[in-house]
Amino acid sequence: MACTVVVALIVSGCASYAPLPLGRGEGAASVTQLTAPTAGMPLPALATHRFDPADGLDVTETAMLAVANSPALKLKRDELGIARAQAFAAGLLPDPQLSLGADFPQHSGSGLTTAYNLGLSEDISALLTRSSRRAAARSQAQQVNLDLLWAEWQTVAQARLLFGQVLNLRAQQARLASEQAALEQVTPYVQAALAAGNLTYDSASAGLNAAADVRRQQADNAVALHQADSDLHVLLGLAPDAALDLTGAPYQVEPTPAQLQQALADLPRRRPDLLALQAGYQSQQEKLRAAVLAQFPALNIGFNTARDTSAVYTHGFTVGITLPLFDRNRGNIAIERATRQQLKDDYEARVLTTRSDMQRLAADLTTLDRQRHALIAHAQQLADARRAAEQSWRQGLLDWPTWLAIRSQSLAADLELLAVQQQQATQSIALEALLGNTELGDTAHSVPAQASTP
Template sequence: MKLVFACITLFALAGCASYHSEPLGLEPTLQTRVPRLDVSKIPLPELARHIFDPSDGLDMTEVAMLAVVNNPDLKLARDDAGIAHAQAFAAGLLPDPQLNLTGDFPSPSIAGLIPAFNRGLSFDFTSLITHAATHEAATASAQKTDLALLWQEWQVVAQARQLFVRIATQRRLAAVLQQALTWQTTRYQAAQAAMTAGNLTLGAVTPYLVAQQDIQRQLAELGRQQNQSRHNLNALLGLAPQVHLDLVGSTRIAPLNLKALRRATRDLAKRRPDLLALAAGYQSQEAKVRAAILAQFPSLNIGFTRARDTAGVYTTGFSVSISLPIFNRNRGNIAVERATRQR
């Protein structure tokens, strides 16, 4: 008996996880330089085929690649996906059986009496009834999280490209305005010289000054917008505000094929990740409703026992524990899951 108990204890301890502390990071998470990327780990194949080399500047695709890998919101979404998959793994595990050991010792000690014991092994069979539905719900929930993550990755790629185009456009507009300011300053100086020579009045020179100041105002406003756009791009890429990005390359995107676009929109609901995520979420909730209905059946715990009394008589038996569905019957959880499914 002692040997069996020791073997069971050692077997149980061998399968236990050990604790390792994970200190809370207090340092800023925004990076102060453009990181190197492992292209093979980029989740989107159309981006993974592109070469990432920040030494010669970042083109539009490289900015999108960096956004997918380093965006803070996507990192949190991937952590949520990891939690969902861990929950699906946990839902697929069966509960452990229960081993019961008791001992009784005669007190005071009487001749002819020996210590008594009772040992039993039992299992909760109720968990088997709801196991399939619970596992299906958790698996569908993990699938929903993965699809939502994919849709969020698409959105981040689109935002990165949009900011790249906006910054490039603002840069070109700034060059045009600077050229216009140089030209208008020359005109104003010429008009001012003519006024000094007595060839123009103050009223005739004033419009040149107003035009020059208007261009200066536009340049100042554009500078503010450029600064805001660069800060937004850095935040999207998970970089510190002071990091300067050398954006290079064209802003042109291949035109859409209208025929291919029309064909693609016919079965859009079967391919868009956000719509598929909604379907997976409904499937998960449907399984939760089924699990709640199955859980209304009485809980059943069956075990086998082996005992010895103080007279040395051995007995073998069984135990059955069943709940009586009189008051609760899991009606509250069923109502909650059905209302959640309706939403």
């Protein structure tokens, strides 16, 4: 009866198996099918923003959706689940070992009976290293959790970057389309002059090539737009053909010099990836400590009771010990010590690289800001010249090759301005990601893509 109860208790504590079928990986057919709970957002700017995709996605809503639905982040969260399970496993006590044996006499005789022996033993060495293993597993789980937070921050930056890229490429496409429409006005003049013999093909090449160059630029820009749009769909967990209505202006932030210096000073205490490396280093410290403890002789203690074939009952104990003559766990100790040194050097190199990158990006932003302001003035001057040239051309006061040359220069300035704006937004988003400072969002402002109209 007692054995039945024990078996029932053991079986009741066992885990059960349930199949988990694979999904089809189709993605959401519409943005409205997805949700972005504010409670799970990693940054205050996202946690306090109202999510309403019915009127389109602004840059903050896009970042929220990426955090909630990014397939890459789902894998990171699965890794966290594994790390927590490993921490749980590290804290479990080793199961005792139960042994049972029986001996049957080969000859019958008076006083002979079946002999048996029953023993129960426990691995004491596993108990000695349990605290170190638990501490190492907890630090490992903390590292994975911080890595997940850092991945979420990087996903926010990626969503903001792709949002700006898509809008910028759309603005370039619109500018090229309007230029192509304007250039179509000169095509009849060129063809008529060629037909009348008033123009050679050499002279007409400027007019014929201008429209071809714009069409080529449109095609190249369309390919880049397709790539950015596809990347954004994947990041948001959307099906490739799902409609994506982006509203508002791209994201850009300009930290002050004081904020940069404060962020540099607080860097190791704030950046999740650096905190994750610190947790990983602490986990390795515990692993080394466990390896040092494991060099002592492995000890196994057990108790047994037995009855021989003469019905004589005995009680005793067993002690098993590993003689530390050759191994003494020296190999594992050397491995854990070398790994600790590697993690230490990795952390210091990461901090040094981050400080250098932050200073470089801050200097780049200053340069790009001056370049953008100069390009705005330059593009505006060329836009005024283009409009004046078109009016003169229509009045017959300006030949069409000169008009085309002015249009080409104006188009190049507008596209260069859009490219610099995108580069500046990219650098500012990268700088904020390196800073890891959520308070920089208070100084953030949106800068719309600028281009003159034909």
